Amino acid sequence: MRHIYADNAATTKMSQAAIRGMLPYLDGIYGNPSSLHSTGQTAKEALESARAVMAKGLGCDPREITFTSGGSEADNQAIRTAAWLGAKKGKKHIVSTAFEHHAVLHTLEALEKEGFEVTLLDVHGDGRITAEEVAAAIRPDTCLVTVMYANNEVGTVEPIAQIGAACREKGVLFHTDAVQAAGHLAIDVEKDHIDLLSLSAHKFHGPKGVGVLYARKGIPLQNLIYGGAQERGKRAGTENLPAIMGMAAAFEEALVNMDQRAAHVAALRDRLIDGLGQIPHSLLNGHRTERLPGNVSFCFEGIEGESLLLLLDDKGVEASSGSACTSGSLDPSHVLLALGRPHEIAHGSLRLTLSHETTVEEVDYMIDAVTQVVAYLRSISPVWRDLQSGKQNFVIQ
Numbered sequence: 001m002r003h004i005y006a007d008n009a010a011t012t013k014m015s016q017a018a019i020r021g022m023l024p025y026l027d028g029i030y031g032n033p034s035s036l037h038s039t040g041q042t043a044k045e046a047l048e049s050a051r052a053v054m055a056k057g058l059g060c061d062p063r064e065i066t067f068t069s070g071g072s073e074a075d076n077q078a079i080r081t082a083a084w085l086g087a088k089k090g091k092k093h094i095v096s097t098a099f100e101h102h103a104v105l106h107t108l109e110a111l112e113k114e115g116f117e118v119t120l121l122d123v124h125g126d127g128r129i130t131a132e133e134v135a136a137a138i139r140p141d142t143c144l145v146t147v148m149y150a151n152n153e154v155g156t157v158e159p160i161a162q163i164g165a166a167c168r169e170k171g172v173l174f175h176t177d178a179v180q181a182a183g184h185l186a187i188d189v190e191k192d193h194i195d196l197l198s199l200s201a202h203k204f205h206g207p208k209g210v211g212v213l214y215a216r217k218g219i220p221l222q223n224l225i226y227g228g229a230q231e232r233g234k235r236a237g238t239e240n241l242p243a244i245m246g247m248a249a250a251f252e253e254a255l256v257n258m259d260q261r262a263a264h265v266a267a268l269r270d271r272l273i274d275g276l277g278q279i280p281h282s283l284l285n286g287h288r289t290e291r292l293p294g295n296v297s298f299c300f301e302g303i304e305g306e307s308l309l310l311l312l313d314d315k316g317v318e319a320s321s322g323s324a325c326t327s328g329s330l331d332p333s334h335v336l337l338a339l340g341r342p343h344e345i346a347h348g349s350l351r352l353t354l355s356h357e358t359t360v361e362e363v364d365y366m367i368d369a370v371t372q373v374v375a376y377l378r379s380i381s382p383v384w385r386d387l388q389s390g391k392q393n394f395v396i397q
């Protein structure tokens with residue numbers, strides 16, 4: 001049977017380069033980078049070489065890179081740092097958007113309970129927010145703006161450089177969750193005016209459980225984890241060297257191949273969008289062009305996303321209804337609701353996320369499979385019958 005993995009926004013397959021990068025540190029080089037003897041110093045040199053790779057890829061200084069256990073930890077630490085710095089100056093207001101990842105939203109919720117005030121901006125129907133809208137929400141007591149680089153569900157890429165410039169002008173720290181963008185889009189923390197940035201290796205064919213927090217020089221990070229003096233005392237715990245080396249290898253490979261892969265994947269994405277757009281009463285989520293090269297997200301009226309996923313899985317297509325974190329819950333995705341999608345259609349969502357290994361044949365197979373499954377589910381759906389008979393009105397024309 002066919003097996004098509006189309007859930008690369010949830011996680012990616014590790015690349016051979018990442019595996020090769022890790023192997024020496026799983027089997028052979030076992031030192032603790034904090035040890036002063038040669039075994040430790042060999043590990044330390046490797047650690048610093050990985051830091052240099054990550055820094056070069058983001059356009060920053062290696063001293064601005066902190067290794068974390070992944071995107072969630074980096075988001076938590078970035079936001080907590082800005083909140084802590086703000087609170088010291090009596091600034092306890094944070095601006096963000098309603099369609100951030102839960103690593104951001106739930107951190108903000110926790111801070112609200114601790115006395116911070118959070119403004120969550122809605123995004124437009126196409127999943128975009130403008131720098132002007134963000135700037136207008138900034139107040140004299142705002143200590144942080146956090147807006148994601150690219151959305152994990154609907155794939156929209158935000159105008160990060162303009163938002164960064166607006167924050168810089170107003171003297172407010174700017175954090176971006178770049179977990180979906182890193183390794184797929186060119187990021188330059190200088191050009192984009194980013195103060196704090198999170199990324200995660202497993203979204204660009206690196207290992208799971210490792211990521212980076214970039215913090216501009218002069219921003220003292222607030223610890224989440226206390227202990228030893230690793231990571232300049234800002235993140236205690238012996239470094240996960242094999243994972244860090246795998247991340248650096250994956251990042252380097254992603255950067256070298258970025259343009260060519262993005263062109264290939266975007267062409268497949270557009271073919272898939274055109275194909276699925278032929279399905280009656282279907283709606284693309286997110287901006288048509290300002291989106292991640294590999295992201296395709298649709299709503300289909302009159303069906304239920306979970307059934308769609310299960311039947312697609314039977315046909316060998318592994319997809320998602322949105323975020324891996326919301327699957328299993330019956331609430332429609334907060335991202336689709338933030339885009340203004342009504343509940344009844346937000347339930348019928350499908351996300352297919354491609355990689356550079358996806359082929360044209362696979363795309364065509366997915367178009368056929370989704371078309372068939374949607375038609376079948378509608379044929380047995382009471383809602384669809386009501387829509388057909390005019391008892392209920394279509395939301396998607």
Ligand SMILES: *Cc1c(COP(=O)(O)O)cnc(C)c1O
Binds near residue numbers: 073203
């Ligand atoms: C995957 C993801 C995260 C979480 O990263 P982990 O490394 O899995 O903790 C955060 N933000 C976005 C946008 C993501 O896609």
